[in-house]
Amino acid sequence: MPVTLAVDAMGGDHGPSVTVPASLRFLEDAPDARVILAGRPDAIEDSLAKEKPNDRLSVQTAAEVVDMDEPPADALRKKKDSSLRVAINLVKDGTADGCVSAGNTGALMAIARFVLKTLPGIDRPAIASQLPTKTGVTTALDLGANVNCTAEQLVQFAVMGSALVAAVDGIDRPTVGLLNIGEEDIKGNDVVKAAAELLKSSGLNFHGNIEGDDIYKGTTDVVVCDGFVGNVALKTSEGLATMLYEFLRAEFTRNPATRIAALFAYPVLMAFKRRIDPRRYNGATLVGLKGVVVKSHGGADALAFRYALDKAHAEVVNGVLERIAQRIAAMPAPAAAPPSVEARPLPNA
């Protein structure tokens, strides 16, 4: 079945100068696919004029653009003809099978949730992304959509993450780790402890508690955490990787001798850089919605945005939404509806 992706052509720091060439490269390698670019035709035409035409690419006019720092509530209420919203509308009305945006994350989440709604059994959507590990990749969620989660929501994240990994990576029963500050059952806050108990009887392949260093060890296929913790872990990682890269660069450019060493080491350093290239992991999935929505990094270049398009395409082809719905439906019914456990301070010991 041919897949149609809607692209928020105006989103991100670079707009059509990135989204247009990325869409064309994507179409060249996906001969059955179609792309609908949502945005201002004049801006899109400027970028299209530099490229070879492709009749599987079309344009859907959207007069407005959501600013990268615009409050999500404003974008939702006031910009009903934004490129971001028009792209999501194309998914809603069935014209497109999924959409990709490099725009304002909060606005994308708010509008996608408002327009598409969540899947049955899902309280709130989450942001899931692949991260590189020593042994391959892991999928972590939530990375910032939900700052206060209940134990039940963490379980829903686990279900959605498992379904995503099963569908896209072809792992039958992905292992699920619950991000905590110790491996023992007694560690962590009340929400995490309650989530661990629920996960044990969830039917998922629950590995147990994991710690921060397990993310990059690749201890589990899925890493579950609340959005505050996940966002801090992700941003901290970005900051550390940037610092280490700059330190390495500084050492190799310190003096003439180190510059000569850099010449010899250049191919090796480039291989290292390719291996950890964040562009390869671009594209976070907004899971839990009635539609495939992928968020690209705002600063993505055409190569990185292309990876986000590939991700949306793979999710559609592999039926991620159906898989999540099936797994949610297969969850054991909660015994006598346990009360939602919320974060609260421990009594002083």
Added chain:
Amino acid sequence: MPVTLAVDAMGGDHGPSVTVPASLRFLEDAPDARVILAGRPDAIEDSLAKEKPNDRLSVQTAAEVVDMDEPPADALRKKKDSSLRVAINLVKDGTADGCVSAGNTGALMAIARFVLKTLPGIDRPAIASQLPTKTGVTTALDLGANVNCTAEQLVQFAVMGSALVAAVDGIDRPTVGLLNIGEEDIKGNDVVKAAAELLKSSGLNFHGNIEGDDIYKGTTDVVVCDGFVGNVALKTSEGLATMLYEFLRAEFTRNPATRIAALFAYPVLMAFKRRIDPRRYNGATLVGLKGVVVKSHGGADALAFRYALDKAHAEVVNGVLERIAQRIAAMPAPAAAPPSVEARPLPNA
């Protein structure tokens, strides 16, 4: 004034084989200092026999050892003659000015809190540690002692972190960042939002909200967060650094050509490695107690443990405890004792 440090000689993965030589190297460079090794005399003597004697080093017998994975409550109740507890007792009775342990973190915190008590105005102690940044170092707290914090506790962490940095690093008014998932005031959970409001009127040099990547950018001198988030950020950083190091090593040992490149690059790679050597940052401070307590990494070697000793020494010499007490006393009184704000889920938008 000569400084005396009590050392938990048996703590950590390596016990006296690390703590003894590290203490002797420390004494060689600190001619006024004294060290009291708490532990089993036979085990300590074995390690001392391999070293040049120093009459500023003495031994205080402690018959028991707290296991690295022993539940803190058990260590507190049942092991009253452990090396860890004897070292803390030496601080309590004034024999030592501070203590250092590479032992079980939870047990160290529980016993230190029970024996030494917290400073007036401090609800719970926190774990603070220096981290390297692009521009120098930053001090982050809490890194794992408190999994559920109130806004008032986060403010106390800010006060303690500021006092620590002011005393040890000689920065008059350290900048304080509140770790969050966005810089805007509206971002974050309720506890963090309330803490930001309190920090604005705290008299501290409050920079505002920061994100995970600001830690390693060195945006602020102090990074404040709850212990769950801080521990995840720290462990995630350790995992990422290890993975990147292994990837770099793998690329340089891939084949004969890359091994030759590695020879040329060797001095540069070693300079890079020294720059980020985690041993240089070994030694986390348990702040908020009526006594200087420094926790070394359990796997520390003698060089790393030596850094932890230096840290405890510097804190004593620079009067960290007095500085914290002064800053707490100077805090504006809370207006009509605002109720403690606790984490709770946001209503669905």
